[in-house]
Amino acid sequence: MTAIAANAGWRIGIDVGGTFTDFVLTNAEGAIRVLKVPSVPTDPARGVMNGLGLAAEMLGLSLGELLARCAILVHGSTIATNTLLEKKGATVGMLTTRGFRDSLEIRRGIRENPWDHRTPYPEVLVPRYLRLPVSGRFDRQGREVEPLNEADIHTALATFREEGVDSIAICLINSFLDPAHERRAAEVVRENWNGRWLSVSAEITPIMGEYERGSTAAMNAYVAPRTVGYLLALDAELGKQGLPQRMLLIQNNGGAIPVAQVATKPVTLLLSGPAAGVGTLEYFSRAIGSDNLISMEIGGTSCDVILMSEGRVAVSDQLTVAGYHLAVPSVEVHTIGAGGGTIAGVDEGGLLFVGPRGAGASPGPAAYGLGGADPTSTDAQLVLGRMKPGPYAGGSVTLDGAKARAAVAEKVARPLGIDVEAAAAGMIRLLEQNLLHAVQRISIERGHDPRRFTLVACGGAGPMHGATVGRMLGCRRVYVPRLSGVFCALGMLHSNVRHDFMRVYLDRLAEAEPKAIERVFAELETQANAALTTDGFAAADRRLTRQIDLRYIAQQFDVRVTLDSANQDPAAIRAAFEHEHDRLFGHHQPGGIVEITKLRVVGIGILPPLPHAEAAPAVADSRAVERRRCYLDAARGFAEVPVHAGASLAPGHRLQGPLLIEELTTTVFVNAGDSLEVDASGNFLIHLAPA
Amino acid sequence: MLDPITLALTQKRLDHISQQMGWVMMRTSRSPILSQSHDFSCFITDGAGSLVSQADGIPIHSGGGGFAVRALLKAFAGRVEPDDVFLLSDPFVAGGNHLPDWVIARPVFANHQLMAFACNRAHQSDIGGGAAGTYNSSATEIFEEGIRLPALRLVERGKMREDLWQFLLLNSRTPQLLDGDLRAMMGSARIGAEQITTLIESLGLATAAEYFAGIMGHAERRLRAVVDALPRGVYRGESRYDDDCFDPVDLRIRVTLTVDERGLTFDFTGTDAQLRGFKNSSIVNTHSAVYTAVTTFFSPDIPRNEGTFRPIRLIAPEGSIVNPRLPAATTMCTLFPTFQIIHACWQALAHTAPDRAIAGWGPSVFPITAGLHRNGETFVMYHWGCNSGIGGVAERDGFDLFGPIPTFGGLIIPNAETDEQLYPVHIRRQELRADAAGAGQFRGGTGADYEVDVLVPTEVTFRAEGLRSANTYGVAGGLPGVMGRMTVTPAGGETQPAPTYGVRRFPPLRVTVASPAGSGYGDPLRRDPARVLRDVRDGIVSADAAKRDYGVVIAAGGRTLDAPATTALRARRAAERAAAE
Incomplete structure (x- = not known):
């Protein structure tokens, strides 16, 4: 399996979403081809194979020829997420330490919104009658104080057989200190149970905290049969059709992983789509010439915000999916309900609201004419002239301006007693303020000044709001990728392979034994090297990074420090910790005791970077295809603005706002005073006028 | 005439500012009660001390902040200056809820005019008094509970009053934490004030005041719309005390709710006289508890500012548990009698909208053990692992173990593994109780069977309710949850029932708790x-x-x-x- 690091041939990124499956193909020369096909939710593999067939056709190849010439195929799949959301997971049985069978159901009492005490928790993944106790205990120091009672395991297995359990999870107390009981329990299960799916907590994520570790193991067990079954079948089919190597998947941590290695840990795929945005940001950071980026990907119903600071996107151990708490390394993505389909209205007290509810794909905005009566952002944009009635998104829908206007008039303008254009402008201003708050949250809360960042506006609705939100943030530049609509699929082509390894290690930094720490790091590096070797990476293409999680004693939050040649000794590590603590929390404690909580090794398998395609430079001025009356902002109101066809813009073009650019699946808005530049790869850079 | 768009933008903006003040507090405060348990709230009032936004903070601080700002305006009438910072806490003279919660208030001026206050209220780690950590369960007077702060000008025109600062630090057992936390509070108020200034300047002075009024007017309309849909009438609710921190008692909190064109009037006439222990509710806490009862009974979408509370009127007889006279001790009030006040109000409200009735929660029972690690360092462990079950509602069964009522789940229960690493304990059990949950169409939460070995000698602070009686109630035919039990077994000694309140020293010991269960909603035959x-x-x-x-x-x-x-x-x-x- 050495072909993974091959350079020649096509790379294919496939992002299976709920509605569309996006394909992005690129080759060593940087040529990019994009394809969007409807997803087939009942049989996602068929959707993928159909799309690949069409992609091959587009290139004048047969499917077999395309696959045979494919160097890397990366798949971002919502299969694990959908398995959860559609409740199609396995019947799971769980072995727990006697006395602790209920942590999965107690959930540490966590509520997202304390004011809402009426909404029930999501269904517990493993019912209590299938969470069965096993005697045996390690104490707080990792000493065995009671041996594992194997008879309890046999008793549980009998119940599991009787109840038709098809996937087993094991989570025993203090297994993060010593996994011996979990390992032995796993052996007993394997020897005595003819099922296939076994999820052992400390093997998946050896963190401290029985709730999150157990919840992760239970979720893994729940999604495994369907997810892994699908992925292996698809991989086999691709192999049969000519793909010379195994496909790669995008994990929650933003890195890729070969399908074979993810088969034991499908829980690491729950954030697969949005996490690929990290690769996209890495790719654009080269074109933009800055590695301080905030992306705002706005689709129909939601906006995902990711922050990259000095080339790094924060990866934490916390992930919440549909109300379930998981502890697997995951990219920090902040999501809010704001998009093209976000619904506006007026509440009982006479106040305008926008979101968080959305109209979805059906009925969608009122303008779709599919029966939607609630006005959405898309409807407001039509009223404001920023979008144009008629066929949209390649003709898949037709926008009805009259229906949009009627909805805004009926549900917003009339109750507020204002005219329909003021109402539509108000909807957009409130939506953009919500977007601003979302970006401020992920930046300010983490100690970053958003003014230092370039805002990357993408997704179908992002380019419409990028300039306005960027100005409110105080950014100087907003980047709008031409391939805004396939943000994640594009990122998949630029993601390196990544494996995370971690061990809980509790000791005071000043007193820790360097040799003991070195030993743990060496073990983790051995694991990382083994994984990357299996993936086919030569030593030169592997990059191993040591990280250490630290905190002041008894503090709730860990701070992660990356070790490099500059900080190896405790004093230097402490200085790096204090520096980071200052940024995150605004202070540090000069005399405070610092303790180590975890040691980590991140193993990266470097795939050869793809060149940026140079688009053909402009040979003539771009001419507006029309002039349209459209809303600019609260101060300027409406104005006649030139509308340019995206296809007519090429590198070298520089235009003064206000203007609109119409692309196939998106519209870019540039305000008065701002200027637009088309960069060498054909993407748009908006230079914002100082506020 | 207000522009409805600007009104919506301004309301959201103010909420965002108060949330941002909360992030700053979380990031910069030192003591775990703030940075981990989030026992604070950030809020914004107008120039007259009316609460405009409190988007961040724990439920039992609802609507309480305005009292503090109005108290300081009274004390410093006409003498509030730009770049001043005020500090206050006393529940009798300074709009406080209980002594450990200190309020920092920073005035916001625009064009020399006092327009707003950016504030936060936060629980301090130690304020002197008869017990470390602010909860003196043997107190019978406020003077045993810690230092009382009237409205103080802590910073005068940008200059810290150093003498006052030293005086405050001198009165705390944890001056470093107090120092850090107060600075965090001031930092968060400063950032809030800067953003409010920007907002006011962008709106224009006169207009800004109108929009603040408009935001409160909107909240008032939201609550009135809910109240107007209720049947007019007079409804009653009642809850009990079975313990006054020293002896068994049978005291009542009685409330009569009148729903009429004025709104909701909660009349506590008939409530028993103030009691001996520290479970009296200051008038501010009584307001916050009633507000919490109302907002949790209705929709979480209703904004929570001064306008929301205008249709709510309180009558609280002086000298009673819910409005005690000096020198009553009150520190426990954010937990008990908040529990009893909320339950009495929920009972009364249940008559107005039976489908929204909330079955009684299990009272809280969690001991606190304090001792020394092997290396001689002090530890204080709250046994959150034995939280109680809560009541059922028409939408769900009761949650089985849940953060206590002032937080509505804002307090997250630690993992047993984490507690074992932080403290010298061996946790043996944390499971759902059997046959304890109050039966109902939607049953109560089960409560917990919790068992822990404390491995070193400790001082144990007991503060347990629901051990003498269940002291909870089912609604609409649901049954009450089962009461709690707690025993202690000192090493080498006999198992004995634990006291409800008080502080005792023990050698290593086993603590066994069955925490009170929640009650059921609706006829069990319809489950x-x-x-x-x-x-x-x-x-x-x-x-x-x-x-x-x-x-x-x-x-x-x-x-x-x-x-x-x-x-x-x-x-x-x-x-x-x-x-x-």
């Missing part, structure tokens, strides 16, 4: 038999209890329902009941 079967299979309800309480017959083998027998039994029960009536 979906499939859910009863699931509870039986889960071992939460025994087959006998299923038959007795729910009229559900489980088939031999325990894995399936006996549907015909269930139908017959339920019909017979209904007939018996009809006959009895």
Whole structure:
């Protein structure tokens, strides 16, 4: 399996979403081809194979020829997420330490919104009658104080057989200190149970905290049969059709992983789509010439915000999916309900609201004419002239301006007693303020000044709001990728392979034994090297990074420090910790005791970077295809603005706002005073006028 | 005439500012009660001390902040200057809820005019008094509870009053934490004030005041719309105290709710006189508890500012538990009697909208153990692992273990593994209780069976309710949850019942708690038999209890329902009941 690091041939990124499956193909020369096909939710593999067939056709190849010439195929799949959301997971049985069978159901009492005490928790993944106790205990120091009672395991297995359990999870107390009981329990299960799916907590994520570790193991067990079954079948089919190597998947941590290695840990795929945005940001950071980026990907119903600071996107151990708490390394993505389909209205007290509810794909905005009566952002944009009635998104829908206007008039303008254009402008201003708050949250809360960042506006609705939100943030530049609509699929082509390894290690930094720490790091590096070797990476293409999680004693939050040649000794590590603590929390404690909580090794398998395609430079001025009356902002109101066809813009073009650019699946808005530049790869850079 | 768009933008902006103040507090405060338990709230008032936004903060601080700002405006009438910072806490003279919660208030001026205050209220780590950590369960007077702060000008025109600062630090057992936390509070208020100034300047002075009024007016309309839909009338609620921190007692909090064109009037006339221990509720806390009861009863979407509370009127007789006279001790009030006030109000409200009724929660019982690590460092452990079950509502069963009532789940229960690393304890059990949850169409939460070995000698602070009686109630035919039990077994000694309140020293000991369960909502005979079967299979309800309480017959083998027998039994029960009536 050495072909993974091959350079020649096509790379294919496939992002299976709920509605569309996006394909992005690129080759060593940087040529990019994009394809969007409807997803087939009942049989996602068929959707993928159909799309690949069409992609091959587009290139004048047969499917077999395309696959045979494919160097890397990366798949971002919502299969694990959908398995959860559609409740199609396995019947799971769980072995727990006697006395602790209920942590999965107690959930540490966590509520997202304390004011809402009426909404029930999501269904517990493993019912209590299938969470069965096993005697045996390690104490707080990792000493065995009671041996594992194997008879309890046999008793549980009998119940599991009787109840038709098809996937087993094991989570025993203090297994993060010593996994011996979990390992032995796993052996007993394997020897005595003819099922296939076994999820052992400390093997998946050896963190401290029985709730999150157990919840992760239970979720893994729940999604495994369907997810892994699908992925292996698809991989086999691709192999049969000519793909010379195994496909790669995008994990929650933003890195890729070969399908074979993810088969034991499908829980690491729950954030697969949005996490690929990290690769996209890495790719654009080269074109933009800055590695301080905030992306705002706005689709129909939601906006995902990711922050990259000095080339790094924060990866934490916390992930919440549909109300379930998981502890697997995951990219920090902040999501809010704001998009093209976000619904506006007026509440009982006479106040305008926008979101968080959305109209979805059906009925969608009122303008779709599919029966939607609630006005959405898309409807407001039509009223404001920023979008144009008629066929949209390649003709898949037709926008009805009259229906949009009627909805805004009926549900917003009339109750507020204002005219329909003021109402539509108000909807957009409130939506953009919500977007601003979302970006401020992920930046300010983490100690970053958003003014230092370039805002990357993408997704179908992002380019419409990028300039306005960027100005409110105080950014100087907003980047709008031409391939805004396939943000994640594009990122998949630029993601390196990544494996995370971690061990809980509790000791005071000043007193820790360097040799003991070195030993743990060496073990983790051995694991990382083994994984990357299996993936086919030569030593030169592997990059191993040591990280250490630290905190002041008894503090709730860990701070992660990356070790490099500059900080190896405790004093230097402490200085790096204090520096980071200052940024995150605004202070540090000069005399405070610092303790180590975890040691980590991140193993990266470097795939050869793809060149940026140079688009053909402009040979003539771009001419507006029309002039349209459209809303600019609260101060300027409406104005006649030139509308340019995206296809007519090429590198070298520089235009003064206000203007609109119409692309196939998106519209870019540039305000008065701002200027637009088309960069060498054909993407748009908006230079914002100082506020 | 206000522009409705600007009104919506301004409301959201102010909420965002108060949230941002909260992030700053979380990031910069030092003591775990703030940075981990989030026992603080950030809020914004207008220039007259009316609460405009409190988007961040724990429920039991609801609407309380305005009292503090109005108290300081009274004390410093006409003498509030730009770049001043005020500090205050006393529940009798300074709009405080209880002594450990200190308020920092920073005035916001625009064009020399006092326009707003950016504030936060936060629980301090130690404020002197008779016990470390602010909770002196033997107090009978406020003077035993810590230092009392009237409205103080802590910073005068940008200059810290150093003498006052030293005086404050001198009165705390943890001056470093106090120093850090107060600075965090001031930093968060400063950032809030800067953003409010920007907002006011962008709106224009006169207009800004109108929009603040408009935001409160909107909230008032939201609550009035809810109240107007309620049947007019007079409704009652009552809850009990079975313990005054020293002895068993039988005291009542009685409330009469009048729903009329003015709104909701909660009249506590008939409530017993203030009690000996530190479980009296300051008038500010009584307001916050009533506001919390109302907002949790109705929709979480209703904004929570001064406008929301205008249609709510309180009558609280002086000298009673809910409005005590000096020198009553009050520190426990954010937990008890908040619990009793909220329950009394929920009972009264249940008559107005039975489908929204909330069954009683299990009272809280969690001991605190303090001692020394082997290396001589002090530790204080709250045993959150034995939180209680809460009541059922029409949307769900009660949650089985849940953060106590002032937080509504804002307090997250630690993992046993984490507690074992932080403290010298060995946790043996944390499981759902069997046959404890109050039966109902939606049953109560089970509460916990919790057992822990404390491995070193400790001082144990007891503050347990629900051990002398269940002290909870079912609604709409639901049954009350089962009361709690707590025992302690000192190393080498006999198992003995634990006291409800007080501080005792022990050698290493085992603490065993069965925490009180929540009560049920609705007739148990109407519970979906499939859910009863699931509870039986889960071992939460025994087959006998299923038959007795729910009229559900489980088939031999325990894995399936006996549907015909269930139908017959339920019909017979209904007939018996009809006959009895």
